[in-house]
C-alpha cells in the first residue's frame with residue numbers, strides 16, 4: 001500500500017460500494033473476514049479504504065504476501081508491515097522492546113525514509129510467529145489500542161507453502177489474542193479453494209465471507225464522470241461496463257484514457273480507448289501467452305473459438321478439437337492446468353472464461369479478428 005497517499009486523497013479516490021459497510025461492521029466487531037472477488041474488482045482498494053475509516057484506538061496493518069516463497073519470507077513481510085504501519089515512535093529501541101527476536105537496524109533509503117533490515121536467522125518460524133503476536137499484544141496494551149486488524153492480501157500464496165501450515169497456526173494464535181482480527185483477501189479462487197480444503201479447512205469456520213460484486217453501474221458512472229471530468233450517455237457507459245464485465249480496474253483505466261477527450265463519449269471512442277489500453281499491455285500479454293506449454297496455448301484458443309462461435313458452443317465441440325488437433329483428454333488436462341493457475345475459470349459444462357478481462361480481449365483480437 002502506498003504510504004504516501006494521505007487520508008484526503010484516499011477518500012477522494014474511492015467510489016462508494018455496498019460492501020464497505022459490511023466489511024467495517026465485521027472487523028469492528030472483531031470478526032475475521034475472507035474477502036474475495038474477481039481479478040481487478042477492487043479488493044485491495046476496499047481494505048485500504050476501510051482502514052482509513054476505522055474508529056479510534058483501532059489500527060489496520062496491510063500485509064501483501066503476493067511474492068512470498070517460504071515461511072520465513074512470510075515472517076519478513078509481516079514484520080516489515082508492522083514496522084512501517086504500527087503507529088510507533090519508530091526507534092530501534094522501541095522495535096527491540098516489542099519484537100526482541102528481530103535485530104532491527106535502520107538503513108537510510110533517502111532524506112526522509114528509513115528502511116529497516118532485520119536479522120532473524122537463529123529462530124524458527126514458530127518462535128518468530130509467536131514473538132510477533134506477543135509484540136502486537138504488548139503494543140496494544142501499552143499504546144491503548146483495543147483493536148488491531150491484520151489484512152493479508154493475496155493470501156492464496158500461502159497455499160504454496162505447505163511445510164509450516166501458516167493458516168492453521170494463525171488460527172490457533174488468533175483464538176487467544178483478543179485484540180486481533182484478520183482479513184484474508186484473495187482474487188485467486190482456485191488456489192484459495194486449495195487452502196480451504198487441504199488442511200482440514202482451518203480458515204473456513206473462522207471467517208465471515210464477503211464476495212465483492214461489481215460496483216453498481218449508476219454509482220460507478222457518476223464517480224467516473226466526476227473524477228475524470230467525463231460525460232457518458234447512459235448507453236455508452238453501459239457499453240463500457242458490459243465490455244469490461246464490470247471490473248473496476250480496466251474501467252478506471254479506460255476512463256483515464258478517455259479523460260483527455262473532454263466531450264460526451266461514444267461507443268466508438270470507448271473501443272478506441274480499450275484498444276489503446278490493450279496495445280499498452282500487448283507485450284506483456286504476448287509474453288504470457290508465449291510462455292505457456294503447447295497444449296495450454298491450444299486450450300486458450302479453444303476457449304476463444306468457442307466464445308466466438310456461439311454462447312452455447314462447448315470447448316469440446318468436434319470442430320474445435322479438429323481445428324486445434326487436440327484430443328478431448330488432452331484438452332481436459334490443459335484446461336485443468338490453466339484453472340489451477342487461476343488463468344481461467346469454468347462457468348458451465350464445457351464453458352470457460354479467461355479471468356483477466358483485458359487479456360481475454362487481446363486474445364480475441366489476436367486469434368479472431
Ligand SMILES: Nc1ncnc2c1ncn2[C@@H]1O[C@H](COP(=O)(O)OP(=O)(O)OP(=O)(O)O)[C@@H](O)[C@H]1O
Nearest residue numbers: 013014015039040041042043044045187248249252
Ligand atoms: N472503490 C474504488 N473506487 C475507485 N477506484 C477503484 C475502486 N476499486 C478499485 N479501484 C481502481 O481499480 C484499481 C484496481 O483495484 P484493486 O487493486 O483494489 O483491485 P484488486 O481486486 O485488488 O485487484 P487484483 O486482482 O489485481 O488483486 C485501483 O488501482 C483503482 O484505480
Ligand SMILES: [Mg+2]
Nearest residue numbers: 043044045153
Ligand atoms: Mg489486490
